[in-house]
Amino acid sequence: MRDTFEVRAFDAGGRIGELRVPRAGVTVETPALLPVINPHIRTIPPADLEREFGAEILITNGYSLHGSDDLREAALSRGLHDLYDFSGAIMTDSGSFQLAEYGDIDVDTREILEFQRDVGSDIGTPVDVPTPPDADRDRAEADLATTRERLAVAEEVDVGEMLVNAPVQGSTYPDLRERAAREAYATDLDVFPVGAVVPLLNAYRYDDTVDVVAAAKRGLGADAPVHLFGAGHPMMFALAVAMGCDLFDSAAYALYARDDRYLTVRGTEHLEDLAYFPCSCPVCADYDPGEVAACDDETRERLLARHNLRVTFEEMARVKQAVRRGNLLELVDARARGHPAMVDGYRTLLDHAQDLERSDPVGKDAFFAVSAESARRPEVLRHQERLERLDVAGEVLLSEGQKNDAYDATWRLVPPFGPFPRALSETYPLTAEVPERRSRAACEAAADGVAALAGANPDAAFTVAHWEWPASALARLPDGVTVRALGGGNDRAADADGS
Ligand SMILES: [Zn+2]
Numbered sequence: 001m002r003d004t005f006e007v008r009a010f011d012a013g014g015r016i017g018e019l020r021v022p023r024a025g026v027t028v029e030t031p032a033l034l035p036v037i038n039p040h041i042r043t044i045p046p047a048d049l050e051r052e053f054g055a056e057i058l059i060t061n062g063y064s065l066h067g068s069d070d071l072r073e074a075a076l077s078r079g080l081h082d083l084y085d086f087s088g089a090i091m092t093d094s095g096s097f098q099l100a101e102y103g104d105i106d107v108d109t110r111e112i113l114e115f116q117r118d119v120g121s122d123i124g125t126p127v128d129v130p131t132p133p134d135a136d137r138d139r140a141e142a143d144l145a146t147t148r149e150r151l152a153v154a155e156e157v158d159v160g161e162m163l164v165n166a167p168v169q170g171s172t173y174p175d176l177r178e179r180a181a182r183e184a185y186a187t188d189l190d191v192f193p194v195g196a197v198v199p200l201l202n203a204y205r206y207d208d209t210v211d212v213v214a215a216a217k218r219g220l221g222a223d224a225p226v227h228l229f230g231a232g233h234p235m236m237f238a239l240a241v242a243m244g245c246d247l248f249d250s251a252a253y254a255l256y257a258r259d260d261r262y263l264t265v266r267g268t269e270h271l272e273d274l275a276y277f278p279c280s281c282p283v284c285a286d287y288d289p290g291e292v293a294a295c296d297d298e299t300r301e302r303l304l305a306r307h308n309l310r311v312t313f314e315e316m317a318r319v320k321q322a323v324r325r326g327n328l329l330e331l332v333d334a335r336a337r338g339h340p341a342m343v344d345g346y347r348t349l350l351d352h353a354q355d356l357e358r359s360d361p362v363g364k365d366a367f368f369a370v371s372a373e374s375a376r377r378p379e380v381l382r383h384q385e386r387l388e389r390l391d392v393a394g395e396v397l398l399s400e401g402q403k404n405d406a407y408d409a410t411w412r413l414v415p416p417f418g419p420f421p422r423a424l425s426e427t428y429p430l431t432a433e434v435p436e437r438r439s440r441a442a443c444e445a446a447a448d449g450v451a452a453l454a455g456a457n458p459d460a461a462f463t464v465a466h467w468e469w470p471a472s473a474l475a476r477l478p479d480g481v482t483v484r485a486l487g488g489g490n491d492r493a494a495d496a497d498g499s
Pocket of ligand 1: 277310
């Protein structure tokens with residue numbers, strides 16, 4: 001049992017947690033955003049990140065510091081917290097990214113971890129080997145073997161109170177990711193970055209990203225803090241948190257600003273395409289797009305970086321609030337509409353509904369069925385699994401309309417959940433708000449619920465009374481179920497009354 005991380009609340013796979021960082025003497029609430037500080041270019045000073053933006057933790061490149069003639073000695077003599085004027089937690093990277101980019105670096109794990117310890121890092125990183133997506137399987141396995149050796153070295157190094165990252169690699173092979181995660185979790189290391197996903201994110205491969213993270217999560221215990229390394233675009237925070245990621249680093253706020261790109265929760269805009277700023281942060285309140293465009297390069301970059309960071313922290317707060325409130329999947333659904341590739345990511349997340357169901361709370365405030373995808377949420381899955389265990393006998397009416405005393409029992413029938421006894425009407429998720437114009441997917445899911453109940457009770461005789469279900473849903477009902485179409489004002493009124 002790890003004592004550095006404690007989960008306080010769940011929603012789907014997402015969680016609110018507390019990461020204790022002993023060397024910094026702070027506890028960071030997760031999900032947390034770590035702004036990336038380039039030791040040489042401080043677009044926004046770390047002290048401002050703490051005071052103005054509320055950053056509790058940041059990340060900087062230990063390898064760049066190690067290789068820097070002007071900063072190395074200062075970092076060693078003064079320590080990173082003094083150098084950066086930052087009192088929160090500081091995570092350092094090891095040069096693995098440079099290894100992936102340039103193919104070679106000149107430090108080993110022991111040396112770079114000792115250096116990170118000596119400059120006062122609170123969370124250090126060994127030199128793992130990032131394997132890009134779609135690599136040969138042989139290469140992915142060989143890289144993993146090297147990473148495993150480096151994690152073993154990292155366990156041996158005397159790091160004092162510094163926490164240590166145990167990166168999870170494995171390219172786009174789910175079984176390798178899961179195995180790597182299992183092995184990392186078996187070490188005594190502390191934080192678990194899922195590495196080498198940046199090429200996936202840059203290519204908008206959110207579906208593959210979800211599969212990679214889901215595989216890593218299967219190999220990690222629930223007490224493992226997970227860092228989605230290199231994921232800093234606010235558009236995908238809700239999705240990534242719903243998968244169970246806890247830490248995010250953003251270089252994007254500064255890198256995009258340098259390119260005149262303006263972040264929003266629905267995607268990225270080019271400054272030149274904006275006639276208005278859809279934001280009321282201090283920058284967007286004081287300037288219009290034309291005024292920012294007219295600024296000199298340095299001012300423009302600084303202004304855009306401040307907006308980008310503001311919208312990034314704001315989205316993280318919104319995601320955390322959604323986890324607390326239990327409506328994270330509604331937020332994922334809303335964010336998915338920003339880009340078709342995000343819809344693919346959301347649908348892939350729902351492929352893993354079985355995994356999400358394990359941590360999803362049994363009771364929440366409300367379930368809003370806002371899209372066809374809602375029919376595949378973990379709550380629907382859980383209800384349908386429950387139907388396989390419910391007993392009912394005799395002549396049973398499953399109805400979207402009114403109760404009928406001619407039957408031995410009348411159960412309600414509500415897409416996308418399917419049938420349930422009236423006594424459960426006030427329990428989550430059957431209190432759901434569903435649209436009157438049900439999607440085909442919702443009716444099909446409800447038909448699957450009928451099939452689950454009928455399968456568990458072969459001796460009962462079922463009649464389904466439905467309100468204009470499509471043929472594709474009716475075709476999913478098992479043989480032997482009697483089907484009756486509802487119609488006319490009386491049925492509708494009884495339906496709306498819901499009792
Ligand atoms: Zn703004």
